[in-house]
Amino acid sequence: MAWHDEDSWxxxxxxxxLSTIGFTFLLAIVLPILLHQYLYxxxxxxxxxTFLLIGPSAAGxxxxxxxxxxxxxxxxxxxxxxxxxxxLLPEEYVPSSASYRSPGDPAFERARRFVLYDTPGHGxxxxxxxxxxxNPTNIQGIIFVVDAAAVAEDVGLNETAEYxxxxxxxxxxxxxxxxxxxxxxxxPLLIAANxxxxxxxxxxxxxxxxxxxxxxxxxxxxxxGMKDSGVGVDGADEGLxxxxxxxxxxxxxxxxxxxxxxxxxxxxxxxxxxxxxQGSDVKDWWEWIAEQx
Amino acid sequence: xLDTFEILTTSGVVLWSRSYAPVGANIINSLIRxxxxxxxxxxxxxxxQKPTYKKEGYTLKWTxxxxxxxxxxxxxxxxxxxxxxxxxxxNVCALFVGLYGEQxxxxxxxxxxxxxFKPYFDRQMQELEGATPxxxxxxxxxxxxxxxGNDSVEDxxxxxxxxxxxxxxxxxxxxxxxxxxPVPTPDASRPSTPAPSHLLTAKAGPGGKLSRRxxxxxxxxxxPAAASSGDxxxxxxxxxxxxxxxxxxxxxxxxxxxSVVLDYSTHDVEGDLAQSxxxxxxxxxxxxxxxxxxxxxxxxxxxxxxxxIIAEQNAKKQSSTATASSGGIMGSSIGAIGGLFRNVVxxxxxxxxxxxxxxxxxxxxxxxxxxxxxxxxxLCESVERDLVGLKTGSFTTIESTIRTSMETALTKIxxxxxxLDLLREISTINSxxxxxxxxxxxxxxxxxxxxxxxxxxxxxxxNHHRVLIAAADTFRSGAVxxxxxxxxxxxxxxxxxxxxxxxxxxxxxxDAANIAADAVQFAQKxxxxxxxIDTAGRRHxxxxxxxxxxxxxxxxxxxxxxxxxxxxxxxxxxxxxRNFNGSFGPGRGLDGFVISKCDTVGxxxxxxxxxxxxxxxxxxxxxxxxxxxxxxGLNVQSVxxxxxx
Numbered sequence: 001m002a003w004h005d006e007d008s009w010x011x012x013x014x015x016x017x018l019s020t021i022g023f024t025f026l027l028a029i030v031l032p033i034l035l036h037q038y039l040y041x042x043x044x045x046x047x048x049x050t051f052l053l054i055g056p057s058a059a060g061x062x063x064x065x066x067x068x069x070x071x072x073x074x075x076x077x078x079x080x081x082x083x084x085x086x087x088l089l090p091e092e093y094v095p096s097s098a099s100y101r102s103p104g105d106p107a108f109e110r111a112r113r114f115v116l117y118d119t120p121g122h123g124x125x126x127x128x129x130x131x132x133x134x135n136p137t138n139i140q141g142i143i144f145v146v147d148a149a150a151v152a153e154d155v156g157l158n159e160t161a162e163y164x165x166x167x168x169x170x171x172x173x174x175x176x177x178x179x180x181x182x183x184x185x186x187x188p189l190l191i192a193a194n195x196x197x198x199x200x201x202x203x204x205x206x207x208x209x210x211x212x213x214x215x216x217x218x219x220x221x222x223x224x225g226m227k228d229s230g231v232g233v234d235g236a237d238e239g240l241x242x243x244x245x246x247x248x249x250x251x252x253x254x255x256x257x258x259x260x261x262x263x264x265x266x267x268x269x270x271x272x273x274x275x276x277x278q279g280s281d282v283k284d285w286w287e288w289i290a291e292q293x
Numbered sequence: 294x295l296d297t298f299e300i301l302t303t304s305g306v307v308l309w310s311r312s313y314a315p316v317g318a319n320i321i322n323s324l325i326r327x328x329x330x331x332x333x334x335x336x337x338x339x340x341x342q343k344p345t346y347k348k349e350g351y352t353l354k355w356t357x358x359x360x361x362x363x364x365x366x367x368x369x370x371x372x373x374x375x376x377x378x379x380x381x382x383x384n385v386c387a388l389f390v391g392l393y394g395e396q397x398x399x400x401x402x403x404x405x406x407x408x409x410f411k412p413y414f415d416r417q418m419q420e421l422e423g424a425t426p427x428x429x430x431x432x433x434x435x436x437x438x439x440x441x442g443n444d445s446v447e448d449x450x451x452x453x454x455x456x457x458x459x460x461x462x463x464x465x466x467x468x469x470x471x472x473x474x475p476v477p478t479p480d481a482s483r484p485s486t487p488a489p490s491h492l493l494t495a496k497a498g499p500g501g502k503l504s505r506r507x508x509x510x511x512x513x514x515x516x517p518a519a520a521s522s523g524d525x526x527x528x529x530x531x532x533x534x535x536x537x538x539x540x541x542x543x544x545x546x547x548x549x550x551x552s553v554v555l556d557y558s559t560h561d562v563e564g565d566l567a568q569s570x571x572x573x574x575x576x577x578x579x580x581x582x583x584x585x586x587x588x589x590x591x592x593x594x595x596x597x598x599x600x601x602i603i604a605e606q607n608a609k610k611q612s613s614t615a616t617a618s619s620g621g622i623m624g625s626s627i628g629a630i631g632g633l634f635r636n637v638v639x640x641x642x643x644x645x646x647x648x649x650x651x652x653x654x655x656x657x658x659x660x661x662x663x664x665x666x667x668x669x670x671x672l673c674e675s676v677e678r679d680l681v682g683l684k685t686g687s688f689t690t691i692e693s694t695i696r697t698s699m700e701t702a703l704t705k706i707x708x709x710x711x712x713l714d715l716l717r718e719i720s721t722i723n724s725x726x727x728x729x730x731x732x733x734x735x736x737x738x739x740x741x742x743x744x745x746x747x748x749x750x751x752x753x754x755x756n757h758h759r760v761l762i763a764a765a766d767t768f769r770s771g772a773v774x775x776x777x778x779x780x781x782x783x784x785x786x787x788x789x790x791x792x793x794x795x796x797x798x799x800x801x802x803x804d805a806a807n808i809a810a811d812a813v814q815f816a817q818k819x820x821x822x823x824x825x826i827d828t829a830g831r832r833h834x835x836x837x838x839x840x841x842x843x844x845x846x847x848x849x850x851x852x853x854x855x856x857x858x859x860x861x862x863x864x865x866x867x868x869x870x871r872n873f874n875g876s877f878g879p880g881r882g883l884d885g886f887v888i889s890k891c892d893t894v895g896x897x898x899x900x901x902x903x904x905x906x907x908x909x910x911x912x913x914x915x916x917x918x919x920x921x922x923x924x925x926g927l928n929v930q931s932v933x934x935x936x937x938x
Binding site for chain 1: 294299301302303304305306307310318321322325326328330331362402403404701704705708709710711712714717720721725755756926
């Protein structure tokens, strides 16, 4: 039975038979559907908007994370590794992107989900946070947790300001280093003034003012500071080409958080407390998250 | 006595804790900070003993389940010597991993319902405490009812953990009072219960499972007697009836398994389950089913389950090591091929043997980069600690895993804990305390103390500070003259910039500490911002010369003491850093290192790592050339790159 015989498979395949037509038709319909199903399955589930929790050690990042995840904080200790957790916006807040949707809509429910990414705040472990900042895929916002009581003192203020300076500078570099004309996605930053239940804590507007002052100081001394060893020791000229960049308005004058808006970072300061005698007060932060979602 | 036991994740969330006495959160925080992050205290590698950490009168012992990122910490007062903590940690670790291992692995959540873990833990505690050779413990089994005479029957039936709690209390009493008689317990109306003697005989068994079984029997035998005694007859009855059930089980009356009393408890437990949600049941229905059917009512039933879990975990551990070590020709060859394949593709669970050879290579590489042997060995050990038991990621070889792990370790070591902004510190001290900032420089002979001092002076002058240089090297001839030349040059250079520099000298042969103190006073009077003190070079193992540093630190009170070390020096750097760091008297150490002559070593910058590793003190400046401007801050990334290249 050669291929040119009448009842060979090749001839049958091209013959105008009903079975052949039916099979071909079925294949034409089903194959795309199966292919779609397959591709849909293997693709990772749609990435949720992520909020990055940054801040110096013992500011209350992990406690805030647990409070946002389950409603009330649980005891925590110093973190040594990052943690990402899926959380749900409570009923009483409406995500801004879904404000027109009705509560029964599945898309409405989906819009209320987000991921919180907690980073260790210890000086040696900040690379977890900074690597996230270099390439922020689907980061919807950054929550910089500040201990409002520690900011009242010089030591705490300096540490916080330096870390915040570095974070803001990284965000600015992301914006200015962009090659396309459109500019990267905006990443808003919330300064969460935590521990307002403490007697010594500064109110949010004072936290803002003292941080702005301290960041101005940090910037001033960074401008004057020494070149780092990356240029000299390597012997290569790689470092010479790139200009060092200064935070906000070319590094002159007084720093204000308003200057960050130019580079796509809207900074807002809100207060609250995670743990406290009268329970936790995270309402303002929930509102901020709802605005960003 | 154990004060607190906590189970926390590496990301800092406390999953479960049991506290017998309040312990501040800062105790465990400082454990994490000092041991896990800064690695200041290196745990002694000892197979028999768990590492310990002491802080504020507490002793902490811990163990880790690395693949799950869990840390188990036990805190107790250092005055108390507890021998069974190691065993407790091991058992609790095995139990917890066995019960909740799967749940912990699940991503994107911190919630973990561990409310059911308490009875297990309490049982472990009781058992281990019972195993210690302190007499009078058997009373524990019977004293709780007496200490809580007003407890209703319903309560105990509902909350066996509460009963357990009460069971703990008398143990405290017994540890404080050495008296072994049951007299201090309020139940004086029951002086001759037969139970204690029964239990004591049970105790005399060879220990472990057998003795527990014996104890169980004894308890069962004694309970009817106990039931007849005294005022809590009703309570006892419930307990004894429960125990009768156990006896029935043990004698093989299987049909009595779901008895009347157990029906009560299952009813309660079902209520509990309904509260805690369906998540529990869907995750581990078998375990919970067993528990509910056997009942959490009689806690001794937990023992069997507990032993099962621990045995299972231990078996798992042993089998994994066994498969790694042994196997027939066929098995080994397949294993080898599989291992090779996995090595390429990834997904291989790392063992000590896998890591040994690549780590040796890494160590040699570090030694070639002029890292002192001690530091290199320690680094490799810390990498090994990090990696053993981990799975390699997909398409990563062991070598590349080790490489990234080593890079992280190096970054972690070299990154300073707090910021090193000299200018800011100076301006804070000047404005807040209205006194000059005092910086002194120490080091071995000929490493470039004066040169680096003048480089720092130049840097400060560029920032318009008024600098006083104190020549406290009164020993080496020419030292003062050398500084004078430096000052003359700096004056020339800084004339246009606006800084001001002077030298403070008292000639040779005087006491250096006094000169330094005078210089600080002089600067205070004349409104200088910064005082830089140059000291004589000294050999770090010469006790006579080093002892004068303590007086120097006391008199001059420098805000910062920097030590200059050569990048050229080899393994001696560790000893140098240690000896200088320890020579300023208690409570004062070095604040930073200046590593000079970095331009002469190329990429062999291992000295940095050795010095930082020996002391945990950061590198502040690097000297990279002959000119005044050749002083740099430390860029951790570039140094890591040089070391790993």
